[in-house]
Structures are given as structure tokens and as C-alpha cells.
Amino acid sequence: MSNAFVDFQNVWLAYNDELLANNQFAVEDIDFKVNKGEFVAIVGPSGCGKSTFMKLTTGLKMPSKGKILVDGEPVKGPLKISGMAFQASSLLPWRTTLNNVLLPLEIVQPYRDNFKTNKDAYVDRARKLLETVGLKGYEDKYPWELSGGMQQRASICRALIHEPKMLLLDEPFGALDAFTREDLWCILRDLWQEQRFNIILVTHDLRESVFLADTVYVMSKSPGRFIVRKEIELPRPRDLAVTYTPEFTAIVQELRGHIGAHRQALPTA
């Protein structure tokens, strides 16, 4: 596949030179291709290098070995075509929700230079985006006046405001209760269905990954490797009801089996 949007070619990463000399890698031998508009989920136990993987994809870290191409270009530095959201919403408490969402436009080019002149248009865009995630009426509230789920929605809006081609989510729903989490699954699904940017979702919730993604990768822990690639062939659009079907459960169980099997294979301390 030469037209892959994200293309990892035998990527290895050690965090520093000392670890590299000892052949201790955070992620090993990652070979990974994502098509344009594909929704990919990466699951694995905590500490398996999922977050490291995100830093590689966005160009915040350079691989020790191997090559990463995004949109046909080798990654050389931070990739502005990506938006990121994390488990902690990390909104700025002194800015209103609207101004939090606008923050990336004050920084990223080409918006940065004409931010003042086009501000009205950008504010409109931010308001629309907030409306699509159900935050209409909360634009002028401060983050600490919002619930956890609302903060997370605002955080996703902040990641999307500069219309990135690639959205990277690091356990974005990890700290939410089950109902709110399912709500946000649907919001994310709708956003993606509408705009078809690439999503790479890092999570340890198997149901989440199967419900949302086209392809699920299972990562193992130390060394961080991809051990399974599974295409989810559930028809789209997917409704929440699908999560209660036997097909869905079968896929989740199969993936769970891979994680369990691998863990048993590790020598016990």
C-alpha cells in the first residue's frame, strides 16, 4: 500500500542514548499503515508504549530506527496537521470554553497571522463545533463550571478547531463514567462520519475500540509491539445497540484473549 496516510516502517524507539545502547526500546519494530480517513484504535495494557506511539506519529519524538511517513512525507518535526486530546482535558481555567477552543488558532499557522482580522469567523466556527458536540450555551462558561464529560468534549473541539487531518486521542474517555463515555463515543463517531479525518485512538477499553474503529491493533507490554491487527467488519453507521450483539461480544472476547494469552506467556516475577 503506497497510498497509506500514516506509514510506519520498522520503527524502533529508545527514550535516550543510554537505553538505546542497552537495546531497551519503548516500542519495537512497529510496522503500521493507516489509510486516509481510517479510524484506528490501539489497545493494550498500561505502560505498553501507546502514548509513545502517539508522540512518534505527531513528530514530537523521532524514532531511533526506522522511518515514519505521514501523508507521503517523512516526519521531521511536530506535525501541525494533527490535533491531540488526552485523558485530562487540560483546559486553561482562566479562559472560557470558547477561548479555550480558539487557543490553537492563536498558535498554528496560517490562522495565527490573521487571527485578529478573522476573529469573528473563527468564533463562529468554534461556536458551531461546540454546538455539534452538544455544548451550545456553555461557550462563555469556564472549564471548572463544566462537568467532566463536557470538559472532555471541549477538549476534543480544541483538537479539531484547526481542521486537522489527523486526530490523536490518548484515552480521552478514561476518566468518565460509563454513561457519559458512551455518549461521547457517539459524538466522536458522528464527528468522524461527517468529516472523515484520520483518527488514532489509544485506549485500554476493548469495547470502545471495537465500537468506534475500523481497525484495532493490540499492543503488548515491554517490549511495546503490535501483536494483533483486527479489522472490525461491523456495518456502519454503528448504533450503541450493536455493543450488545453476539458478534460484537465475540470480537471483544477474541481481542481480550490475545491480551490475556500474551500476558500468561510472560515470565512471572
Next chain:
Amino acid sequence: MKPKTIERWSPWLLLIATLAIWEIICKGFGVSEFIFPSPSRIAQQMIEYHEVIAGHAWRTYWVTMVGFGIAIVVGVLLGFVIGSSRVAYAAVYPLMTAFNALPKAAFVPILVVWFGIGAGPAILTAFLISFFPIMVNIATGLATLEPELEDVLRVLGAKRWDVLTKVGLPRSMPYFFGSLKVAITLAFVGTTVSEMTASNEGIGYLLISAGSAMQMGLAFAGLVVVGAMAMVMYELFDYVERHTTAWAHRGSQNS
């Protein structure tokens, strides 16, 4: 009375109670006014010498404010440098801690040699004693950014400067205002201590001269005035803090 009203008036009630006990002890045991003056005696002296006290208080006040102003400028700049660079933090912090451990009163004789008797040593003592908390707090606010947030911004191509101005500085504002409250009280200490040996004006000078003339009532009146000035400035910065960085105090305000 409602609990809220009691809470509001509690400092005044405590003050009145303390003064009452103090007065009773002084009167009851017949303590000499030359040893330990009663509150009524202090008040009486304060009225009698109000012009003298006001003159010295004004001197102490402006000297402190000049020293404090310099401390804000230097503290913020140093804090900014230390907080925004790991190397600067590693290099400067240990030296600054060592410096802060020195008793500032020990600098006064040296400052007198350099600047002579007068406002100079007092201003510099106030500055030396009060810039440290400001510097530390600005540096802490800048150095403790969430790594995730930094990643979000860095991936957008944010320069170090963007991160500092958009996130670091606003974030350190509560720390800054918090430090001003501590620093202003320290600055009054610095000025007074310096005036005691190196000035012919100011509350510190008044304390020494009243003490040597056995005018204990006047000396205590001087102490009361310094305390009151520091208290008023503390409350002022507390008010400013609460009204500029309300987002950092939402917990205490909601309850």
C-alpha cells in the same frame, strides 16, 4: 448571630479580648509603664505623638514600597528566567537558596558603608528580603506546566515563547499574587530593621530612640503602626488576588 457573621468579626473580637486582658494584667499587677505599657497608655502616646509617628510612618511606608517595587521587578524577571529554562533553574536556584538563608540584617552595615545613612540601605534591605518569595513563586508557576498541554501546543508548532505567554504566565499569576502577600510583610520587616541602625527617620529609628529614652509607650505605638501598615497592604493584595485570579480560588468561594 449567624456563624458567618461570627467568622467575619472573629479577628476583631480576638483583638479586643487580647487588649482587654493585657489592660487588666497591666493595671491589676501595677506593671510600670516603663517596662510594659498598657494598651490605654500606648493609645494615649499615639495620640500625643501622632504627628511624629505619622512622619516616621510615612517615611517607612514609602521606603518599603520602593524596595518592594524593585523586588517585584527583579523577582518577576529572575523567576521568569529560572522558570523558563532548566539550565537556569539548575544554576541559579541553589545559589539563591543559600543567599536567602543569610540574615538580611547582616547586610545593613555593609549597605551603610556603600550608601551612607538614610533611605538607601532601608530600600535595599526591603528589596533583598522580599524578592525571594516572588521569584520562587513565578518560577514554580512556570516550571510546573502539564506535559500533555505542552504537547498539544507543541504539535501545533508553538514556540517556547508561545507556551510561556499563553499558558505559563497566566498560570503563575495566582502564585505571583500569593507571593506578594508574603513579600510585602517581609519588606516592612526589612525596612524597619534597617532603619533601626542606619537611619535618622522611619519607624525603626523611632523604636530605637523611644526605647533609649525609656518611652516605652511610644515604642509600642511605633510597633502597632508598622503592624497595621503591613496588615493593610496584605489585605490589599489579598483583595487584588481574589479579584484577578478568581479561577484559582473557585473552591473556597463556592463553599
